[in-house]
Amino acid sequence: MATLRLNITANYIGKMWLAFVSLAFVPLYIRFLGMESYGLIGIYLSLQSLFGLLDLGLSTTLNRELARLSVGEGKAQAQEMRDLVHTLQIIYWGVAIAIGAVVLILAPLISHHWVKAQHLSPNIINQTIIIMGLSIALQWPYALYYGGLIGLQRQVLLNGIVVSLATLRALGAVYILWKVSSTIQAFFYWQMFISTIQTVAAGAVLWRQLPTTDHAVRFRKQALSRIWRFAGGLTGISIVSLALIQLDKVVLSKILPLREFGNYTLAGTVAGGLSFFIAPVFDGIFPRFSQLATLQDVKALSDLYHRSCQMVATIILPMALVICLFSYQLLFIWTGNSLIAANTHWILSFLIMGSAFNSIMNLPYALQLAYGWTRLAFFSNLIASIILIPVIIVLAYEYGAIGGAMVWLALNCGYILISIQIMHTRLLTADKWRWYRDDFGLPLLAAGATAGLLKVLIPMGTTRFENSLGLFVVSSVTLVMTVIVMPFPRRLAIQYLQKIRTQTLWL
Helix, strand or coil: CHHHHHHHHHHHHHHHHHHHHHHHCHHHHHHHHCHHHHHHHHHHHHHHHHHHHHHCCHHHHHHHHHHHHCCCCCHHHHHHHHHHHHHHHHHHHHHHHHHHHHHHHHHHHHHHHHCCCCCCCHHHHHHHHHHHHHHHHHHCCHHHHHHHHHHCCCHHHHHHHHHHHHHHHHHHHHHHHHHHCCCHHHHHHHHHHHHHHHHHHHHHHHHHHCCCCCCCCCCCHHHHHHHHHHHHHHHHHHHHHHHHHHHHHHHHHHHCCHHHHHHHHHHHHHHHCCHHHHHHHHHHHHHHHHHHHHHCCHHHHHHHHHHHHHHHHHHHHHHHHHHHHCHHHHHHHHHCCHHHHHHHHHHHHHHHHHHHHHHHCHHHHHHHHHCCCCHHHHHHHHHHHHHHHHHHHHHHHHHCHHHHHHHHHHHHHHHHHHHHHHHCCCCCCCCHHHHHHHHHHHHHHHHHHHHHHHHHHCCCCCCHHHHHHHHHHHHHHHHHHHHHHCHHHHHHHHHHHHHHHHHHHHC
16 A cells, blocks of 8 residues: 555656646747647647557556566566567557658648648648657657556656656757747657657666566567457557547647637647546556456455545546636636637636546546456447537537537546446446445535635636636635545545644644
8 A cells, every 4th residue: 555655646746747847838838839830739639649549558458467467476477577568569669660651641631731820831830740740659659668667566766757858848848949949840859859768768667677587588479369358448449539539629620720729729738637637546546456356355446446536536626627617717827818718718618527527437447447348438439439429520610619628528427427337237336326426426516516606706806816816715625625525535634634733742
């Protein structure tokens, strides 16, 4: 348990710092580049997600397999771990080369026939797309090394790499835009350079952390045959998930001017920031879920499941509901531009709640993966794709960016209402209503009622400072009220306060 807490703490430090440098520097990027060039960053993020299909579920599979193998001891298991990493590494680097080639071929098509720019020339966009492709290709194997280090539970070390390179990435980008060249090409050249360093560093660290053996590593087809079913299930999930998550961005990038798509990208950046709060818990909990599932310790698994779900809900829901209800104020504080805030805040309100419900589903999904059960997520996403893809297209053309955001919220409401019930007919069958009551319903009601009441009672000011002060008060009160009604977070808070009181009395 001490290792689990340390890993989650390290993950939070890493993710919070990553969130800070990712969000804090966006206004500077927009100031140096302009909203139209910033829209190309949205294209870059979409390309990353699209090529995510080529992961084939291998990074998560490596995470699970190294966690499972680490339960035992012996040279045979150590050799199996090293051979598995070597085998998947060869596949990953081959995919990276393919990604670079595909983007190089598609760059003229994207720049001349897809992106609608008013001021950037097709030639500049074409150059930028090519640099994007190289950056994605060089960063690609990092996902595999990241999954391996998570599976080995070397998350303190991993987050040292994350914090260092995130800082270098952000500060270096601003310096280059400020002192060297304020062009989108220069921005992505720097991204490509940092991506290379990040991949090489993570790979070297993973290999040093693997147990040593007496034999050289080798490519093993048998390893692929053993994991293919689980990896294939994850690939299927990735394909249908990508269709659901990215179709709105693909459609909007086609039908909206690049400047307006930049507004949607901006809102998506804020909503996507919730992943920085859920990922540390997922990365820390999933290997432990896998170990407990392997040991068949259902009691310990159930306790850990509910405690972790309650912590995630206590962190995510108060934050998301405050952002939803005060989206204009948040965007104004962040960008200092009332026009951007006015054009973007409704998009953000829908996206943030969809992302909150998606975050809530991460730990139930981790439980499914720990048992090697991929069919539920695959078929849930497949059915949702069949139903919602036409709706996304219609609403995107009819209502633009807000239409795409509304569909994202509806999709994740469906997961909460349907997928959880199906999951608990097979896994932790006695825990379904406890999840709905203690792990989801209570924090949603407490945070929603508190933030809604404060929206009525507390007037927001006209300056960024006044709005910041108001949001701080609203956020603090909403979080405290949510902690009070939650069983496990309340118990932790009381223990923490008693510890502080004891230390104070001793002093």
